[in-house]
Amino acid sequence: MEKVYKVVEKITFGLLSPKLIKKIAAAKIVTPELYDREGYPVDGGLMDIRLGVIDPGLRCKTCSGKLKECLGHFGYIELARPIIHVIYAKTILNFMLCTCKECGRASLEDAEIEKHVQRLKRYEEQNNADAFRKYTKLVRNLAKANKKCPHCKAKKELVKIEKPTNYVMEEGNKRMFPNEILAWMERIPDNDCYILGCNPEYSRPNWMIQTVLSIPPVTIRPSITLETGERAEDDLTHKLGDIVRINQRLFENLNAGAPEIIVEDLWDLLQYHITTYYDNEITQVPPARHRSGQPLKTLSERIKSKEGRFRHNLAGKRVNFAARTVISPDPRIAFNEVGVPTEIAMELTVPTRVTEWNLEWLKKFIQNGPKAYPGANYVITSDEKKKKISPESQQQIVDELVVGQIVERHLIDGDISIFNRQPSLHRLSIMCHKIRIFPGKSFRLNPAVCAPYNADFDGDEMNLHIPQTEEAQAEAESLMEVQTQIISPKHGLNVIGCVEDAITGLYLLTKEISMPKDEAIQLLISIGVDKPERFRKFKENVSGKEVFSAILPEDFNFVGFSKEYDGKTVGDPEKTAGYVYVKNGKMMNGVIDANTIGEGNGTLLRDIHRTYDTVTAVDLYGRIFRLGNAVLFKRGFTIKTSDADMLPEVETKVRKVVEDALSEVDGFISEYKKGNLKPMPAKTVEATLETQILHKLNKARNEIGKIIQRSSNPTNSTIVMAQCGAKGKVLNLAQMAAIVGQQALRGKRVEKGYRNRTLSLFKENDLSPAARGFIRHSYKKGLNPVEFYFHAMTGRDSLMDTALRTPKSGYLYRRLANALQDMKVEYDFTVRDANQSIVQFSYGDDGMDVSKTDNGTIDVKKIIEGVRGE
Amino acid sequence: MASEKYDVAKHVLVPKHTKLSEEESQKVLDKFNVTARQLPKISKTDPTIKELDTKPGDVIEIERKSPTVEKTKFYRVVSSA
Numbered sequence: 001m002e003k004v005y006k007v008v009e010k011i012t013f014g015l016l017s018p019k020l021i022k023k024i025a026a027a028k029i030v031t032p033e034l035y036d037r038e039g040y041p042v043d044g045g046l047m048d049i050r051l052g053v054i055d056p057g058l059r060c061k062t063c064s065g066k067l068k069e070c071l072g073h074f075g076y077i078e079l080a081r082p083i084i085h086v087i088y089a090k091t092i093l094n095f096m097l098c099t100c101k102e103c104g105r106a107s108l109e110d111a112e113i114e115k116h117v118q119r120l121k122r123y124e125e126q127n128n129a130d131a132f133r134k135y136t137k138l139v140r141n142l143a144k145a146n147k148k149c150p151h152c153k154a155k156k157e158l159v160k161i162e163k164p165t166n167y168v169m170e171e172g173n174k175r176m177f178p179n180e181i182l183a184w185m186e187r188i189p190d191n192d193c194y195i196l197g198c199n200p201e202y203s204r205p206n207w208m209i210q211t212v213l214s215i216p217p218v219t220i221r222p223s224i225t226l227e228t229g230e231r232a233e234d235d236l237t238h239k240l241g242d243i244v245r246i247n248q249r250l251f252e253n254l255n256a257g258a259p260e261i262i263v264e265d266l267w268d269l270l271q272y273h274i275t276t277y278y279d280n281e282i283t284q285v286p287p288a289r290h291r292s293g294q295p296l297k298t299l300s301e302r303i304k305s306k307e308g309r310f311r312h313n314l315a316g317k318r319v320n321f322a323a324r325t326v327i328s329p330d331p332r333i334a335f336n337e338v339g340v341p342t343e344i345a346m347e348l349t350v351p352t353r354v355t356e357w358n359l360e361w362l363k364k365f366i367q368n369g370p371k372a373y374p375g376a377n378y379v380i381t382s383d384e385k386k387k388k389i390s391p392e393s394q395q396q397i398v399d400e401l402v403v404g405q406i407v408e409r410h411l412i413d414g415d416i417s418i419f420n421r422q423p424s425l426h427r428l429s430i431m432c433h434k435i436r437i438f439p440g441k442s443f444r445l446n447p448a449v450c451a452p453y454n455a456d457f458d459g460d461e462m463n464l465h466i467p468q469t470e471e472a473q474a475e476a477e478s479l480m481e482v483q484t485q486i487i488s489p490k491h492g493l494n495v496i497g498c499v500e501d502a503i504t505g506l507y508l509l510t511k512e513i514s515m516p517k518d519e520a521i522q523l524l525i526s527i528g529v530d531k532p533e534r535f536r537k538f539k540e541n542v543s544g545k546e547v548f549s550a551i552l553p554e555d556f557n558f559v560g561f562s563k564e565y566d567g568k569t570v571g572d573p574e575k576t577a578g579y580v581y582v583k584n585g586k587m588m589n590g591v592i593d594a595n596t597i598g599e600g601n602g603t604l605l606r607d608i609h610r611t612y613d614t615v616t617a618v619d620l621y622g623r624i625f626r627l628g629n630a631v632l633f634k635r636g637f638t639i640k641t642s643d644a645d646m647l648p649e650v651e652t653k654v655r656k657v658v659e660d661a662l663s664e665v666d667g668f669i670s671e672y673k674k675g676n677l678k679p680m681p682a683k684t685v686e687a688t689l690e691t692q693i694l695h696k697l698n699k700a701r702n703e704i705g706k707i708i709q710r711s712s713n714p715t716n717s718t719i720v721m722a723q724c725g726a727k728g729k730v731l732n733l734a735q736m737a738a739i740v741g742q743q744a745l746r747g748k749r750v751e752k753g754y755r756n757r758t759l760s761l762f763k764e765n766d767l768s769p770a771a772r773g774f775i776r777h778s779y780k781k782g783l784n785p786v787e788f789y790f791h792a793m794t795g796r797d798s799l800m801d802t803a804l805r806t807p808k809s810g811y812l813y814r815r816l817a818n819a820l821q822d823m824k825v826e827y828d829f830t831v832r833d834a835n836q837s838i839v840q841f842s843y844g845d846d847g848m849d850v851s852k853t854d855n856g857t858i859d860v861k862k863i864i865e866g867v868r869g870e
Numbered sequence: 871m872a873s874e875k876y877d878v879a880k881h882v883l884v885p886k887h888t889k890l891s892e893e894e895s896q897k898v899l900d901k902f903n904v905t906a907r908q909l910p911k912i913s914k915t916d917p918t919i920k921e922l923d924t925k926p927g928d929v930i931e932i933e934r935k936s937p938t939v940e941k942t943k944f945y946r947v948v949s950s951a
Contacts, residue, residue, distance in 0.1 A: 830902060837908040841944060845936040856938075 014202025018212045026050045026062040026073035029215050032245040034233070046240050047218055051075050054222045072217025077243070079211055080250040081267050082178040084165040086275045086282065088208035093161050095185060095205045098140050098196050100149035101157040104187025106196060107146035108139075116195040136197030143196065163284045165271055178271075182209045213274065215240060235296040239277045239288065246270045321348050321466040329457055330444035331629050334622045335496060336482040338419050338433035339444025340464065342373050345411035345437050348466045349377050354405045365409040366398050373410060373437075380406040411435050411466065416473040418465040418480065419445075421453040425813065428452035428488070428495060432480035448502075448625055449482060451599050452495045483618040486609055489851040494606050496621070497599030500726050501637070502628030506592040507724035509544035509631045516540065520547050523634060527551075527626040544631075545587040551623045556611065558582040560603040563593050563725055580604070594725025597624060606854075643718040644736040644780045650711045654704050654738045658776055661700035662769060665693050669767050689767070690749065694742065697774060701741040705734040740775035740783070743794040749773050750790055759786060878917045885934045889922045890945075895929035898945050912946040919948070926950040 016024075027050035033042045041047040047054075050061040052072030060070035084092065099106050106113060116139050123132040147156050158170040167176040185206035193200045221234035233241075250266040276288040279300040287295040303309050323344045330339055354362055368375035369389055379387045379397050382404045389397060401407075411417075415435040424430055431452070438444055443462055450456060467473045478484070488495040498506065515523070520542040521535050534550045558580070565578030573581040573589060580590030582604075596604040605624075609617050646654065671677045672689045680688045709730045712719045718736075721727045735741065743750060750773030756764040762771040770776075773790040777783050783791060822834040829847035831840040843849075850856060878884055890898065899906065912919065912930055919930055925948065932944040 828902065832908075835908065836904070838902060838904060838910060841902070842942070844938050845942045846938040848938070 012202055015207045017207050021076050021212050021214045024074050025076040027075040029075050029077045029244060032241045046237055052217045052219045054218050072219030074217060075215035076212050077247060079213055080247055080254055082182045082209045082211050083271050083274050084178050085208050085210055086164050086278055089165050092208050096159045098143035099188055100154055101184055102154040103152040105151040106192035107143045107149055109150050113191060113195055117191055139195050164282050165275060178209050182206055239296055239298055243273045243277060246273055321468060323348055323464045324461055326442045327445055327455060327457060327460050327462050328442040329447045331447055333436055333444060333446055335446040335448045336433055337436045339436050339438040340411060341441050342437055342439055346373055348411055349408035350415055351406045351408050351468055354401060354403050354407060356403050362407045363398050363401060365407060369394050374412050376407050376409040378408040413437055416467055416477050418476055420463045421455050428485050431482050431485055432476040447499050448496050483614045487851060491855050492851050492853040493600055493855055494602050495599060497602040497605055498597045498625055498628055501632050502625050503594050503598060503724050503726040504637060504721055505628035505631035510548050511591045513544040514541055517542055523630055524550055527623055527630050529623060549585060549587045551627055552585040554585040556582060556585045558604055558607050560596050562590050563595050598725055637717060639717045643716050646737055653707055657700050657703050658739060661696050665696055665769055668692050697742045704738045705730050708734050708737055736779045738778050743773035743790045745794055745797055877921060879921060884918055885932050887918050888931050889924055890929045890931050898929055906947045909945055909947040911949040914948050924948045
């Protein structure tokens with residue numbers, strides 16, 4: 001087909017006039033029959049080959065194109081009597097209310113009409129569609145208000161609509177037939193049309209009442225051949241068949257001079273068929289059905305709603321070369337890799353162009369065929385023919401393989417892929433990974449990249465796409481690969497960092513572990529560090545810090561703080577506690593924990609990213625992650641129930657703190673009962689009491705947390721995890737070991753339940769901690785029934801809260817993202833929308849690129865020191 | 871207070887609004903290389919500019935506090951609606 005390129009300057013919507021319908025039609029349809037006895041389309045039938053062809057082998061009579069060459073042509077039928085178009089029924093009524101039935105003029109004075117015309121013309125010139133539309137509405141209301149025609153002085157006919165397509169005169173309840181209305185609409189002069197909001201150049205009110213009906217090409221309503229050889233027609237063809245049949249009968253009856261009742265019945269039936277042809281979901285009309293009882297899918301159902309053309313076909317894109325399965329963790333692969341099951345690797349392919357250098361290599365793939373890994377599924381020959389590789393064709397294809405052909409080979413290690421987890425809320429939800437082939441059925445991914453995808457392994461599934469051209473692969477690799485996304489654009493912090501075991505491992509390594517030389521070397525070699533010159537420097541006993549230093553580059557310097565740091569002491573980084581100091585690739589002081597290598601605040605990782613190129617940085621990250629895990633593999637790490645045991649003297653201390661707090665709370669309550677409690681500013685006495693009680697009880701719990709932390713054994717694994725930030729807080733241990741504490745419902749103590757009390761076993765207005773959801777036992781000791789009940793209450797509340805909030809906030813975010821999607825920071829730092837209108841005069845008021853900062857701040861001193869080489 | 875209407879522009883939370891002269895507003899438009907239509911709008915009936923004697927098309931300069939920079943200047947053009 002010939003291609004025509006033109007720029008679309010403007011689009012005007014209008015109605016098809018009967019004249020135009022006939023003009024664009026390739027055929028007039030006169031018979032409801034579809035095929036003759038040989039199964040050949042009947043001339044003048046709905047499948048007429050002048051309307052296009054859907055059978056292979058036939059040629060279109062209009063354009064002589066074959067199937068897929070001919071896009072189809074419209075036809076038309078002449079209706080025996082005019083028919084109201086349902087969609088315009090209301091618009092027609094509007095015209096009836098605004099004009100005179102006798103002379104067809106709008107119910108306004110000539111001078112007035114002229115004034116409105118001028119004004120509307122002006123709006124049209126200004127391209128101000130909104131004002132145009134508003135003004136025509138105003139004019140319509142003016143015309144409607146006039147009860148007498150100013151031109152022929154006739155009294156205005158008041159018409160009602162009887163849904164969906166019948167019109168009744170209010171006076172005498174007499175029905176008005178479409179032919180009368182058609183005559184009326186034809187009488188309305190062009191200028192009057194124009195001021196009522198209908199540009200007569202493109203659409204006239206009388207065109208809303210149809211005298212001819214356009215028949216869509218067969219190509220948009222193809223019939224399908226069932227296995228039985230029977231033909232099943234499209235819903236639209238069925239509907240059109242009904243219309244043509246009834247129309248024929250109406251013609252015959254009219255010609256035979258049948259009584260008016262019969263004609264009217266047929267006319268209404270035709271109206272029904274045409275109405276449901278446009279829209280089969282009108283409330284007042286019973287939907288037209290198949291013989292099976294299932295409603296027909298006619299024109300408007302094809303377009304609207306979720307399954308319609310827009311949302312299903314146009315906005316909803318489907319792609320090939322994609323895979324989806326469950327994800328599972330594998331800390332041993334790099335974080336920019338993804339493990340792909342062999343099964344998937346044999347289905348997804350990469351088109352590889354044959355060159356003289358890879359000819360022999362590709363031959364091996366073809367020899368393996370589609371059923372052995374690594375094989376190939378198709379070969380595209382130089383004349384663009386696709387050949388399937390099968391055991392029979394295999395040898396011939398190998399022999400004929402020449403430079404320039406394309407082999408669609410199976411995925412192999414190192415191929416480029418795009419990996420995605422829905423909901424794709426931000427840039428990091430779709431990243432590029434290199435492929436690693438594994439047995440099994442799940443995608444493997446490094447747990448370090450769970451955070452940007454927001455993935456976990458409780459059954460999450462993810463999607464994988466294979467870019468099919470070299471351009472796409474190069475683009476994905478350079479723009480979307482995981483290592484290009486380490487720093488989050490929203491705050492300039494690293495989103496990828498060590499998680500759980502890796503943090504614990506490095507913490508233990510740098511804090512307490514030391515090992516013999518051979519073990520240290522073995523450990524380092526196992527994670528891929530092979531630096532003999534460094535190993536030679538090891539003494540007989542190697543400290544953990546030295547092992548960690550061995551993976552760092554020799555020119556790396558770093559000053560940071562661990563979680564131990566109190567936030568104020570300033571001192572020599574080499575000696576002061578809380579400092580983490582690396583000098584020339586050698587760790588001098590401190591321990592590694594979540595503050596230096598964790599996700600979100602890994603200062604060490606960020607410095608590496610800033611100092612070195614991506615390849616080095618990724619390599620380093622991989623080593624850091626793997627070292628942490630390897631240390632834990634070697635050492636072993638477990639938590640046990642005795643982690644939550646307390647020494648007798650600690651237990652006494654804890655009990656004392658609890659009892660002191662409870663008696664103090666009792667004091668508050670009795671003060672309150674006596675009326676001696678002084679209200680705090682802006683609070684009632686009751687609220688003051690509540691605040692004081694909550695404050696006291698929370699303080700007691702925090703104090704117990706501290707006691708537990710201080711008294712616990714340094715080998716206590718639960719404490720170790722909490723201290724290095726790998727998992728859990730000290731509070732969680734305190735809840736297990738000592739006391740669960742106050743249960744809060746919406747920020748308050750428990751109040752709900754019975755009248756003035758929480759449970760029937762308490763006295764009314766009992767304000768004591770025990771009656772308001774205070775749990776003084778620990779998880780380990782066990783809760784009593786009342787405590788258990790309160791605990792279940794808050795548990796259920798938070799469960800419901802998350803279940804209800806997630807979809808709400810998700811939709812909120814979606815709307816926000818859609819509203820802001822074309823905002824852009826321009827080169828002059830202004831934030832502008834798609835019209836180049838200014839939204840903010842300087843991005844964030846300071847014009848700073850947040851992704852280049854540390855959580856919104858820039859440490860100028862550090863930069864100066866860096867430049868001066870200090 | 872009862873007879874006089876309260877001027878919201880004097881409230882502590884309302885940033886300082888000033889009307890720019892022809893030349894000043896032209897300078898602003900030139901600085902950002904925009905037409906008046908591309909600036910954010912402010913209604914001519916907005917209480918904060920009631921005392922400023924403005925007409926549609928005037929540019930209002932607003933001096934706001936900002937969490938990132940102490941003070942910032944914002945410009946809005948008076949719209950007829």
